[in-house]
Amino acid sequence: MNIASQAAQIGLDWDTRTGAVTVPIYQTATFRHPGLGQSTGYDYSRSGNPTRQALEDGIAKLDGGCRGFAYASGMAAITSLLFLFSHGDHIIVTEDLYGGTYRLFEKIFNQYGLEFTYVDTSDTSAVTSAIQPNTKALFVESLTNPLLKVADISALSALCREKGLLCIVDNTFLTPYLLRPLDLGADITVYSGTKYLAGHNDTVCGLVVVKDPELAEKVYFHQNGAGAVLGPQDSWLAIRGIKTxxxxxxxxxxxxxxxxxxxxxxxxxxxxxxxxxxxxxxxxxxxxxxxxxxxxxxxxxxxxxxxxxxxxxxxxxxxxxxxxxxxxxxxxxxxxxxxxxxxxxxxxxxxxxxxxxxxxxxxxxxxxxxxxxxxxxxxxxx
CATH class of the missing domain: 3.90.1150.10 (Aspartate Aminotransferase, domain 1)
Structure with missing residues (x-):
């Protein structure tokens, strides 16, 4: 199915009981258990909320991943991904990237022992030269902010596979409608969903899509543990935006x-x-x-x-x-x-x-x- 049709259909079949065309807003913090040791699949909205899950399932489908995750902001999404790494790990990063991402890396996570090297990621050879023994990942903007350089996601993903690195692509400027990094070999995509995906300057959110189920479980652990999740009202606004x-x-x-x-x-x-x-x-x-x-x-x-x-x-x-x-x-x-x-x-x-x-x-x-x-x-x- 064409991605435009997929986007328009997000949440359409979520409420099979009533047939609601728009996914309901489940504005609840907690869920009643049907019995001792039993669950409806939802227990507490930090761990999972039906409105948020409709968004997460929808963005995963659009991006061709196994699982999606919604956060309180784009920066919260990137922060949660950095929990995948440990003290002393090294990450190669697009040099002309969003200033808020640079601030997060250099003024927050640097003090916890993560190391970052900034290179021109439109030059695959420059990325290759930046790899160190402790390098664990590449964080690349598919279209850089603000100089609009284009990264060869296919070549960079192949390099990451060869070297055993995670390939994380910030695809905010292009969205899955214009580029699908996971199809080109990337492991994770991240979005400021505030931007084109929600599209109306009326909500702040971050989205992540993961290709591998095992990696997705790790991302979910950190999403649930750190708790910077997107609320149901904002999840609904993001769904509404993605439809158009x-x-x-x-x-x-x-x-x-x-x-x-x-x-x-x-x-x-x-x-x-x-x-x-x-x-x-x-x-x-x-x-x-x-x-x-x-x-x-x-x-x-x-x-x-x-x-x-x-x-x-x-x-x-x-x-x-x-x-x-x-x-x-x-x-x-x-x-x-x-x-x-x-x-x-x-x-x-x-x-x-x-x-x-x-x-x-x-x-x-x-x-x-x-x-x-x-x-x-x-x-x-x-």
Whole structure:
């Protein structure tokens, strides 16, 4: 079955007693036992809740894994995965990754003895060179945040199998609709479900999908033990969002392609990062391994003086953090999403004083371009 149909059907058959088309919200902390030593399959909502399980089963099916897990946030999901490792273990990580993930690794888990090396994961040879005797895993963003580099998930997964490493892919920017890392050999996918999956900027959640049943049991142990689970109301919101994932992303990608092409022609834009552009270094790779290019655009303006006007003078486009919702958002990574990365590292990576990130929504693309154009025009007139 096509993934768009699978997404629309999440939770449809959950309540067979009433035939409810939408999965009910089981807003309960605990469940009554039918007898001593007996269980309905649910005991306490931290360990399992029917609404959350409908979401977990649904995302596992979409990603082609054996089991899914839902958490209170994307960061909670990544935190729970780090419990798989021990003091002294080494993990190779995408170098231009989300600043919150960097903060989690460097300012929290570093103090517990986990070691991290940051490399350009669009370069498989660089990943190979970074492997050490104590390396246990690769954590890679399939499409990096914010420079939109494309990783060869198939090659990296093969390398991890050869070296006995876990391959963990943060697939937030692409979702299972556009890329299925588990089909390419990865062991685990992780998502900020807040973004494209939920899709409406109205809930915060994290999702994980695991391919191997034995590994899935370990992930469940930590999910239940640490307890940063997603509540039933937010689980329901995520299910509702996933149902429209395909139509939203189709429109968002179409808009992003048009806007990216328009930006490449603008005299005040010096560089555009979007994998849908034929000149993007990862264009052909993502075209081969995925089914789309996503709806994130990063671009450099000609001068730092242009940044604030673009952030504040757009009207339809909101100056706000986060991404993946139906509304178009613009952010300044250097001082917002990636502020926790040291300034010299940001500069080296290209997260600089002229880089802006655009999360393209579902609005009319002509209106979005007109909004950008008028913001640029004010500065041109000056």
């Amino acid at each position: 994932l395909s139509v939203r992303l189709d429109r968002q990608q179409e808009n992003a392609q048009t806007i990216a092409e328009w930006l490449t022609r603008h005299p005040l834009v010096r560089k555009v990062y979007y994998p849908g552009l034929p000149g993007h270094p990862g264009h052909e790779l993502l075209k081969a391994q995925g089914s789309g290019f996503g709806a994130m655009i990063s671009f450099e303006v000609a001068d730092p003086s242009l940044v604030e006007p673009l952030l504040l003078r757009t009207g339809l486009i909101s100056f706000a953090e986060s991404l993946g919702g139906v509304e178009t958002l613009i952010t300044f990574p250097e001082v917002q999403t990636h502020a926790d990365i040291e300034p010299e590292k940001r500069e080296k990576l290209g997260i600089n004083k002229v880089l802006l990130r655009l999360s393209v929504g579902i609005e009319n693309v002509d209106d979005l371009i007109a909004d950008l154009d008028q913001a640029f025009a004010i500065e041109e007139a000056a």
